[in-house]
Amino acid sequence: MRRLPSLDTLRAFESAARHLNFTKAANELHVTQSALSQRIGALEDELGFPLFVRRGRQIELTQRGGVIAAAMGRAMAEITRAFSGLEEIEAARTLVISVLPSFAARWLMPRMTRFHAQHPDIEVQVNAEGRLVDLTTSEADLALRFGTGRYPGHQVDFIMDDYVLPVAEPALLASLKAEPGKLDAQRIAQLPLIYDSTVNRDASGTDWRSWFEHAGVANPPPSTGLRFSQADLMLQAAAQGQGVALARYSLVHDDLVTSRLVPLTREPMLRARYDYYVVCLPEKAQRPAAVAFREWLIAEARAFMVTRDKTVPPVRGPAA
Template sequence: MNPVLPLLALRAFVETGRHRSVKRAAEAMGVTPGAVSQQIRLLEERVGIPLFTRTRYGVDLTAAGAEAHPALLAAFDQISRSMERLEAARARPTLTISTVPSFAASWLVPRLGRFTAKHPDVEVRVEASSALVDLRRDRVDIAIRHGLGHYPGLRIERLMAPVFLPVASPALLAAGPKIHAPADCLNWPLLQDSDRADWRLWFSALGVPVDPRADRGPSFDDDLLLIRSAIAGQGLALVRDTYAMEEIEAGRLALALNITWPTDFAYYAVALPDVSQFEPIDAFLEWLKAEASTEPAALGEMRTIRSV
C-alpha cells in the first residue's frame, strides 16, 4: 500500500460528497471544476472502485463512497478547526455569537460594552439569525436560543425565562371561541416568529401533545410586525411581555390566556463541551450568566393585565 496519502484527492472527494456537486466543491476549494474531477479520477484509480455516480442534479456517492465519506468528512473538519486554532493563537481572540435578531437587538447588543470593558483583548462578532447552527461545523462559538434546554452532547447554560404572552385584538377574541386552556389556542389562526418555533415550544412546555396546527400561519422576522399583525386582528401572537404590555394597557391587544409561565421555556447559551480549552468562550458564558441573573424573575412579577 502506498504510504503517501493523496490529501488533495481526498479533499476533493470530501467536498464533492458534502455538496453533491463538483462545481460547489470547486468553489469550496478555490479551484476549477476540472481540477476537482481530475483529483477524483486519480483517487478512484488508486482505490480501484468508483466513488460517485452522476445524476441529473449533480453527483451521488456510490455505496463504497458513502461508507468512507463520513469518517473522512469528520477528519477534514477536525483539520480545519485545528488550523483555525493555530491561526487564532497569534491573532486577537474572536468570539462568534449566534442568536435570534430580536434577542440580539433588545438584550445582547446593548450589554456587550460591559463585556468588552472587562475583556478588551477579545473581539466579539454577533450573527443575528434564527437559522440553526452546527457548532461542530459552523464557525460559531456560542449559540443563544430560546427553547426547552434539550441540546444533547453540548454545554448548556440556562440564562433566563422571559414571559411570552398569547395576545390578540380584543375584537377578535370577543368574536371567536373561548380560550380556557393552552390547547384551545390551536383552534385559532396563529401568528408565528421567524423560525416558527415559539408556539410549538410553548405548547410542548405546557404539556400539549404535538399538533401540526402549531406550525401554521404567517411568520414575521420582526416582533413589531408580529404585534401589528395581531392588532390588525389577523390571529393570536405569542409576544414577549415587554413588547406587548404597552399595547395591552392601551387596549389595542388583550391577553388570550392568563397562565403561569413554564420556566423551562427559556433562553439558553449553548457551546461545545470542551470550551474550557478556549478561555474567551468560558469567560463569555460566565458573563452571560451574570448579566442574566440581574433580570427580574419570569414568574410572580407580572403586572395586572387585561384579558378577555
C-alpha cells in the same frame, strides 16, 4: 560594525538557501530567475565572499553561506512564531456567537452595551441564524439555543426559562372596545390572531393551540390568521395593529414596558417547554472570551428573571 545588507537581497538568499534551487526560489518570491541571481550576486559582492557553489545545474552552500543560512533560518522561525502569537492574541479577544434572530434583536442586543462596558477588549460578532448551526464546522464559538438542553458532546449552560402571553397594540383593543388585561380566553379566541409559524413545527409549547388548551378553551379557533417565519416580524405586525400575537415574554418585555404592546389577560402565563441555553464545544469552553461572555450572559438572565417574576402574573406549569 558591518551594515546589514538590503532586505531584498537577504530574502533572495534565504529562499535560495532553503530550496537549494534558484528556480523554486524565484517562483516563491514572484521574480524572474535572472532577478534572483542578480540579488544574490549583489549580496555576495557586498559581503566580499561567495555564498553558493555552482555544480552544473545544482547549487550548494559554501561554509560561510551555511552559517548565514542557519542564522537566517532561526530568525525567520522566530519571526513566524511572533506573528503566530499575534494571531492567537487576536483570536483570543474575538468571539463569534450564533443566536436566533428574534432573540438577538429583542433580548440580546439591547444588553450588549453592558458587556462591552465590562469587557472593552473583547470583540463580539453576532450571527443571527434561524437554523441550528453545527459548532464543529461553524465559525461560531458559542450558540444561544431555545430547546431542551440536550446537546451531546457540548458544554451546555442554562440561561433562563420563558413564558408566553397574548399581546396586542393598544389602539386595536380600543377599536374592539376591549380593555387591556381584562379579556378571557374565549374572547381572545374571537379576535384576529397572528402566528409565528416556526413554533408549530417544534415542541416548545408556545403556539396558540397550546395556549388555548392551557386556558381551558375546548375548541380553539382554526389557524387562519397572518403567519410569520420569525417571532420578531410577528411582534412588529402586532405593534402595527394587525392582530393579537402570542409572545414569549423575553421577546416582548421592552414593548410591555413602553406600552407599545399590552397584555390581553391577567390569566397566568404559560411556561414554555423549552428553555434558553448557551452551548459550546468543550475545547472552546475555557477560552477567556467565552468564559467572560458566558458568565455575563447568565448574570444578565438571572437579573431579568428576578425582575420578570416580580412584575408578571403567577405562572402555571407547561402545557401537557
